[in-house]
Amino acid sequence: MRRFNLLRGILISLVIISFYACKSDPVSPDPNSTYTPPVSAEGITVLESQYLDTTSLNNVIDRFESSPNYYLANLGNHVQNLANNSGANIIWYAKITYASTDNKGAPINLSAKLIYPYKPFTTFKVPLISFQHATELMKEHAPSQWQAYKNPGDFTEVEIAAGIALKNQWAIIMPDYQGMGEDRTEPHPLCHADRLAKSAADLITYTIAYLKSKDNNTNLEWNGKLFIMGFSEGGYSTAATVREIEKRGGINITGAVCLDAPFDLTGTMLQVMLSDAPFGAPFFLPYLLRGYNGVYEDSKVFNFDSLLLPQYAKDLFTYSDGLHTAHDLNAKMPADKIIKKIFKQSAIDSLTNPNSRMRMFLHENNIWYGWKPKTKMFIAHAMNDDLVPYGNFVKLKQEWGALPNVEYFELGQCINYLGSVHGSVAPWAFLQGTLWISEQAE
Template sequence: MILNINRKQLTLILLAFFFLVTSCKKSDSPVEPEITPARGQVVSSTFNGTFSIPLLQAMVSSISGGEQFKNKILYDVDYYKLVYRTADIKGNIIVVSGAVFLPKGKNNLSLVSVQHGTQTKRINVGSVNALNATDGLVAAALGYFAVVPDYIGLGESMLVHPYHISKSSADPIIDIIRAGKEFAGKNNITLNGQIFLAGYSEGGYVTMAAQREIEQNYKSEFQLTAVAPMAGAYDLNLSAKKIFQGKTYNQPAYLAYFMVAYNDVYGWNKLDAFFNSPYAEKLPALFNGSKTTTEINSELTNDLSKLLNQNFVNGYLNGTETTLTAAFSSNSLLDWKPTAPMHLYHGDADEYVPYENSVQAKNYFLTRGVNVELVTIPGGTHGSAALPSIVAAIEWFGTLKLAKHYLAKY
């Protein structure tokens, strides 16, 4: 029998058959529901190797003053890159990165988030190379589940880094703690519930910003065990005035980093009001994420009279330049009352971040009824006080683990 089917009928039959087949496929293999991006979600994790105890001891010994600390290394350390989600300054969900360090063979772990110091080159972070996060490596070698955020604008993030902007400094730390917990759960790693925060230099500022944000807005989600901000600029106007009153500053990249970040976040578009030519014109290209602070310093000058617009400096110091003063005030951190125990660490010969930041923080918190301890590194410069501060902080954390009976069974 020959069917007499015209082209229109054939088309309808084929469409019906296609619909039937594809419908069957969908019912046989249901499509996974799309996950709504949210802060703290893990995007990916990648195992990048293991650091042995001898290698870690050699690494610590190579750091100035590190020889005396090498025998404190207890564990081999597994190293992972972690990509996760946080929010930008406008609240948009973005992807950022960091590192996770695990003490090999140890469980029932306390979590510590370790915040790194100033970096301008996007790839000079822990997610790219573990040696860019030696403080996280050391923490894990001492027995902690350590997470080290790269921050917004570094690592995977291509935005301008919001240098010393308090909210955008705190959010990636809150979210890497969330992501770290998710990572631990998926990898059968037991965390004991303790959460510590520590950081040096910019990391000191970021650490205090994160504590403030957590205790003001996330205290039902996180109970911080102890916090150690180290050598941070907690009062930005105090820091700026101390620096501007001098004739030279040997880290001009730090000053420029502030202005580039604030110019971007607040949309000022007036770098030429802060800096003299030819430096003002250079800054956007210098801070595109491709250069180190050393390379940026070589393009600037440490002579502040040549680097900075003196009308701006004079106005700032005499109080008539209010825009930057107000922005620095809104991002300074001495306006709250800490709940978790806090120890401050700072070298009293710090040439880049004035030691007075920590003295003033201690005194301010005392007026709020909180006795924060300030551990001073006698004669410590910004560089030489770093390792003693970090080791001392981790050891202080260890006494709290003992006090709360959270030490793992070795």
């Protein structure tokens, strides 16, 4: 632990000192080489694939260095200055699908993004990192939909993942989850532990088999190490996926990173839902309710007409479908951003009653409920997070206690650069998480 903290301090100092230093030299693509794209194998279907050479990838990451968010500029600079020790010419990024289950547990093909370094006639031994994306309202902004230079501001996590995949010589997968990407038939089950976990665990299982295959054209050899990482909903999904894989057995997780995640739905996050104070991301509440209605539709517990006042029910149901922007959905919420005002009094009564069906459904999705991890984990949180409050971190520590396999790390009091501390701190959290994984991957 001491060595890791020292390494982190040194690397962060170097990032800050070298803020305007030159990025690592790009490796030119070989004009005489044919870059062989990945192909379908072992349950992974490749729908489409493209590659970026190192110069083009540097151009994608360059924009982060001029960001008004110092944390993002720092992270972008860190990625640019990582040495490309593998000598990879390019990264491949592919839209893939695999068999999983939908919100009702029925079979469905879900989509994801696969990103990895490539050099002709060279085999790279790589760890597998499942990078679970943060809360995203738009289906078309799920990781699988990313193409270089297409709406770059909508795919920051994927672009950072691409840079890290090349420089760190990692194979990265990014599940879209149900109701995102190619799955346009159902709502996204925001913060539903079982659904998110199964979508990610299924992807991990198939990808491990894929990397072991000799027929995938990737020139990758899995080194047996598996990491899972995510911020916000991605951190929640990461913990849920660890639980699912531990329950299934057969796969060893080397480490998992959960960053500023909403672990505590019936405590900390319920206080957010029922607060008398304005909330900075009002869309969160109808988006959560729409997803839970999709999972528990037969129970009618999360039916919008039953829960919400008539002036809100129809519009919020329509605009939380994943085809409208957060701005559009926010515009249908109370103007003063006091989000509990959308509820009927009967719904508030149910949420405050520990024995109600609604409260019990939420309770089942508390990450800390009925489980303690065996996997090595790194849990980090900003102490002044304004959208996913620090109380989530505190509650997890209370429930899990001092486990020898879990490291709790406070990100401190962070600066609000982009309208919310939560959004601003994400790159700083990613930096801590990737440094931790780099340490464990050695």
